[in-house]
Amino acid sequence: MSRGSAAPKSFDTGELPRYGGGPPSARRPGVSNGRIAIVMLIVAETMLFTTLIGGYIVLRGSAGVWPPPGQPRLPLAVTWVNTGVLAVSCWSMSRAWRALGKKDARALYYSLLETSILGSTFLAIQGTEWVRLVSFGLTLSSGIYGATFYTLIGFHGAHVAAAVGWLLFVLLRFRGNRFSLGKAAMVDLCAIYWFFVCGVWAVLFPLVYLR
Amino acid sequence: MISLPSLMLQSCAMCGTTLGDGSDPLTRSLSTSVLFMMSMPFLLFVSVAGWFVYRHRLSPEDGAGPTEASIRPIQEDASP
Numbered sequence: 454m455s456r457g458s459a460a461p462k463s464f465d466t467g468e469l470p471r472y473g474g475g476p477p478s479a480r481r482p483g484v485s486n487g488r489i490a491i492v493m494l495i496v497a498e499t500m501l502f503t504t505l506i507g508g509y510i511v512l513r514g515s516a517g518v519w520p521p522p523g524q525p526r527l528p529l530a531v532t533w534v535n536t537g538v539l540a541v542s543c544w545s546m547s548r549a550w551r552a553l554g555k556k557d558a559r560a561l562y563y564s565l566l567e568t569s570i571l572g573s574t575f576l577a578i579q580g581t582e583w584v585r586l587v588s589f590g591l592t593l594s595s596g597i598y599g600a601t602f603y604t605l606i607g608f609h610g611a612h613v614a615a616a617v618g619w620l621l622f623v624l625l626r627f628r629g630n631r632f633s634l635g636k637a638a639m640v641d642l643c644a645i646y647w648f649f650v651c652g653v654w655a656v657l658f659p660l661v662y663l664r
Numbered sequence: 665m666i667s668l669p670s671l672m673l674q675s676c677a678m679c680g681t682t683l684g685d686g687s688d689p690l691t692r693s694l695s696t697s698v699l700f701m702m703s704m705p706f707l708l709f710v711s712v713a714g715w716f717v718y719r720h721r722l723s724p725e726d727g728a729g730p731t732e733a734s735i736r737p738i739q740e741d742a743s744p
Binding site for chain 1: 689690692693694696697698700701704705708712715716718719720721722723
């Protein structure tokens with residue numbers, strides 16, 4: 454099994470590719486189609502969060518006092534713990550990424566499992582706090598404070614849920630402990646999306662919870 | 665820096681007419697929000713384009729090697 458047998462043929466004509474025919478460029482593209490797709494998704498999601506944050510800035514800035522009087526206070530301590538959970542999940546996902554490069558199937562599988570558990574824990578804690586806030590009277594329709602809070606944090610929670618679902622799907626595909634280039638690309642794209650979701654929380658947490 | 669959003673938004677006739685000189689909280693927050701939202705597409709484009717250029721320069725010129733520098737096939741032949 455030689456490295457050259459898996460590599461594509463190289464063309465030594467030195468000619469540029471012609472439209473409609475001719476040999477392809479000898480230079481392999483630096484970015485795969487999968488990564489281009491995930492980058493496009495992340496750009497679109499970033500613009501979504503940008504508009505939500507923009508609206509939040511207007512509503513918060515125009516209000517005289519924030520949070521408005523009579524509203525329940527957000528659970529800062531629990532959310533700090535939740536932020537730590539998400540940060541550890543980033544670390545475990547980076548470990549999975551390194552295990553992928555080292556072809557360590559066992560380390561990769563357990564790192565992905567740890568990441569999915571931490572992501573689920575984040576969602577569970579978030580959901581529990583939401584139930585408490587609703588019982589205290591902070592709802593989507595209780596005012597600007599509740600509406601902006603649930604919209605911003607809810608959108609992020611939906612993205613975390615989607616990332617956890619994707620991660621669980623990747624884990625199921627890896628149960629057979631057999632790897633291929635296609636499956637490795639799937640892990641890579643899932644990891645990129647996970648880091649994006651964690652990065653969004655790094656912006657939302659100080660913006661919404663810290664004041 | 666506080667007046668920068670208001671100053672920059674004077675280039676928009678609608679913003680300048682509607683918002684005025686930007687002394688009240690609504691005007692300031694609206695100006696900040698618009699500046700933030702308008703800057704994000706440029707930041708995203710520069711980041712993504714710069715990353716593409718960087719990855720393109722890292723790619724091997726002879727076409728050999730893995731598809732991406734960070735991903736290698738774990739199992740090149742599926743043996744039973």
